[in-house]
Amino acid sequence: MDWNFRQDAPIYSQIIEGFKLSIASGELRPGEKLRSVRELAAWAGVNPNTMQRALSELEREGLVYAQRTSGRYVTEEENSVARVRRQLASERLSEFTAFMNRLGYAGEDIIGFIKEGEKPNGNS
Amino acid sequence: MATLECIGLTKRYGSTEALDSVNLTIEPGKITGLLGPNGSGKTTLIKLANGLLTPTSGKVLICGSAPGVETKRIVSYLPERLNIPTWMTVTQLLNYYQDFFPDFDLERARTMLSNLSIGENMRIRAMSKGTREKVQLIMVMSRRAKLYLLDEPIGGVDPATRDYILNTIIGNYDPEASVVISTHLIQDVETVLDDVVFINQGRIVLRSTVDDIREKEGKSVDALFREVFRC
Amino acid sequence: MLRKLIKHEFRATARLLPLLFLIVLTMSVAVRFALELLNKAELPFVLQLLLMLFMGLFATALVAVFVVCIVVMVSRFKRNLLGDEGYLTMTLPVKLSSIIWAKIIVSVIWIVLSAIVDLIAVFIAYFTNSSIVASLGNLWDYLMRLSGGNAAVFIEGAVELIVVGLISVVAICLNFYAALSIGHGFARGKMGFSVLFYFVLSTAASVTRIIVLAVLGESVFNVTGVMFLLGGIYDAISEWRIQMAIYGGLALVQSAVFYFLTWINLKKRLNLE
Numbered sequence: 001m002d003w004n005f006r007q008d009a010p011i012y013s014q015i016i017e018g019f020k021l022s023i024a025s026g027e028l029r030p031g032e033k034l035r036s037v038r039e040l041a042a043w044a045g046v047n048p049n050t051m052q053r054a055l056s057e058l059e060r061e062g063l064v065y066a067q068r069t070s071g072r073y074v075t076e077e078e079n080s081v082a083r084v085r086r087q088l089a090s091e092r093l094s095e096f097t098a099f100m101n102r103l104g105y106a107g108e109d110i111i112g113f114i115k116e117g118e119k120p121n122g123n124s
Numbered sequence: 125m126a127t128l129e130c131i132g133l134t135k136r137y138g139s140t141e142a143l144d145s146v147n148l149t150i151e152p153g154k155i156t157g158l159l160g161p162n163g164s165g166k167t168t169l170i171k172l173a174n175g176l177l178t179p180t181s182g183k184v185l186i187c188g189s190a191p192g193v194e195t196k197r198i199v200s201y202l203p204e205r206l207n208i209p210t211w212m213t214v215t216q217l218l219n220y221y222q223d224f225f226p227d228f229d230l231e232r233a234r235t236m237l238s239n240l241s242i243g244e245n246m247r248i249r250a251m252s253k254g255t256r257e258k259v260q261l262i263m264v265m266s267r268r269a270k271l272y273l274l275d276e277p278i279g280g281v282d283p284a285t286r287d288y289i290l291n292t293i294i295g296n297y298d299p300e301a302s303v304v305i306s307t308h309l310i311q312d313v314e315t316v317l318d319d320v321v322f323i324n325q326g327r328i329v330l331r332s333t334v335d336d337i338r339e340k341e342g343k344s345v346d347a348l349f350r351e352v353f354r355c
Numbered sequence: 356m357l358r359k360l361i362k363h364e365f366r367a368t369a370r371l372l373p374l375l376f377l378i379v380l381t382m383s384v385a386v387r388f389a390l391e392l393l394n395k396a397e398l399p400f401v402l403q404l405l406l407m408l409f410m411g412l413f414a415t416a417l418v419a420v421f422v423v424c425i426v427v428m429v430s431r432f433k434r435n436l437l438g439d440e441g442y443l444t445m446t447l448p449v450k451l452s453s454i455i456w457a458k459i460i461v462s463v464i465w466i467v468l469s470a471i472v473d474l475i476a477v478f479i480a481y482f483t484n485s486s487i488v489a490s491l492g493n494l495w496d497y498l499m500r501l502s503g504g505n506a507a508v509f510i511e512g513a514v515e516l517i518v519v520g521l522i523s524v525v526a527i528c529l530n531f532y533a534a535l536s537i538g539h540g541f542a543r544g545k546m547g548f549s550v551l552f553y554f555v556l557s558t559a560a561s562v563t564r565i566i567v568l569a570v571l572g573e574s575v576f577n578v579t580g581v582m583f584l585l586g587g588i589y590d591a592i593s594e595w596r597i598q599m600a601i602y603g604g605l606a607l608v609q610s611a612v613f614y615f616l617t618w619i620n621l622k623k624r625l626n627l628e
Contacts, residue, residue: 007343007344009338010338045287045294045316047155048294049153050318050335176446178622178623194448197448203442206439224359224447225447
């Protein structure tokens with residue numbers, strides 16, 4: 001994960017997004033043990049309280065689970081992983097379509113671009 | 125109980141008012157940014173809490189007591205200036221801290237020093253400015269204090285040193301302790317703060333959490349600071 | 356805590372003086388040989404002159420030991436409390452009074468050690484074995500004559516001399532400390548004000564001393580006179596001891612005032628940059 005925090009949203013929510021992406025993409029494997037809050041905080045360059053808040057939120061959403069003594073692990077439930085994967089994809093998709101609509105491309109055009117692998121712009 | 129509490133705290137130097145009836149409470153377990161432009165009263169507030177100055181009126185309390193021997197035992201202070209005796213070797217400095225501060229964790233200090241490959245026979249005087257600053261920070265953060273008062277810890281350092289300093293702070297403070305970081309370089313510290321206090325001309329102008337500012341204002345603390353203190 | 360403060364105070368001040376002590380003692384041995392050389396052989400004029408110059412240098416070194424003592428004391432106080440190091444010293448969890456006392460004690464020890472080293476150096480340089488014994492004997496005879504053959508009076512007097520001497524040294528140290536503490540409370544011209552206040556304080560002390568002695572001078576004579584009339588021993592030592600007690604008392608009052616000035620200025624008017 002690369003931590004370049006945006007200016008306009010709380011840091012904890014950006015950490016949550018980062019973790020979700022890692023879990024959805026498989027970068028963090030199901031059942032993988034997470035480092036301690038303090039280590040993660042130092043690694044992300046944030047306050048341990050902020051990291052704690054993000055992890056609690058992830059726990060609440062069922063993406064990580066805590067074991068009383070040994071720490072936190074990435075969820076092993078495939079449903080949860082699949083759900084977050086879909087959630088992220090749909091978020092990106094609506095952002096993308098909104099953007100293309102603004103440029104004046106309709107649904108058909110967009111599908112066309114995707115099918116042909118054509119890139120209106122050089123960047124990914 | 126609040127780790128740090130200011131009640132109507134006022135400090136005048138002659139006719140200039142450095143602090144004007146400041147009321148402030150810092151709770152345990154939080155990292156608070158004391159943010160304001162130069163000369164806004166940040167250093168005065170921190171010096172008062174350390175007992176280096178006496179208030180003109182009002183009170184400053186640390187865990188319920190006025191500054192004195194008892195509070196100095198639980199406050200770890202990083203002043204703006206280099207304060208470690210330059211004639212000492214690292215060993216002598218460690219011995220000095222160990223003799224006077226019961227909460228000094230010698231092993232932790234040694235580990236941090238060796239991580240930076242700072243030899244214990246080295247004299248402080250022989251070190252570069254950057255290394256001296258790191259040694260001083262290591263001493264301050266190796267104490268298991270209740271309150272850390274860090275005055276401009278990242279003023280005038282390069283980005284790598286800044287990262288080292290911030291990581292040392294968040295990696296070493298006790299979860300039950302409070303940290304107060306005074307600075308005017310907000311962007312650099314924003315991600316490590318829980319709470320912020322904006323101070324200007326000796327008065328507190330804003331008190332909030334970083335998350336609240338970002339959530340409600342939709343902008344970073346740094347952006348808000350620039351707005352509040354626009355000339 | 357006082358013990359630890361004293362330990363670190365010694366560590367901080369012990370870098371220059373021991374070396375100087377060693378130099379003075381080495382010089383004293385050299386002076387002794389030089390003197391023997393001068394007595395025994397007819398030396399060329401140039402060599403005589405050089406040896407005389409060397410002895411002059413020795414005398415200077417004897418004085419220099421005290422000067423260095425004072426310089427070390429002043430610079431230590433200034434750096435450790437009133438400069439950047441003050442941020443650390445003044446936030447140590449120890450009482451301000453302990454910090455000041457540690458400095459007084461260590462300064463007094465250095466000054467006393469300097470006096471002892473100088474004394475030893477002079478003995479090494481100028482006294483032969485027989486002359487030491489002879490002069491100590493003479494001194495003893497002289498003191499016995501003064502005290503009318505009463506050894507106890509003489510020993511009490513010696514103890515009193517040492518105590519009064521120590522109090523006076525404390526007063527001298529505190530005169531510097533008080534002046535520095537007052538001077539450094541000012542925003543500008545810290546050192547200038549310190550020097551000014553050194554002279555203000557020492558002048559005030561001498562004026563007080565002169566006045567008190569003038570007032571008491573008369574009664575001192577009366578006291579000794581009364582003692583004589585009552586059948587006590589009227590002797591030089593008794594009179595001297597009474598005068599010394601007055602000096603000691605004055606030095607004690609002076610120390611107390613200077614101590615208070617030091618303490619209150621560090622406590623209330625501390626002005627670190």
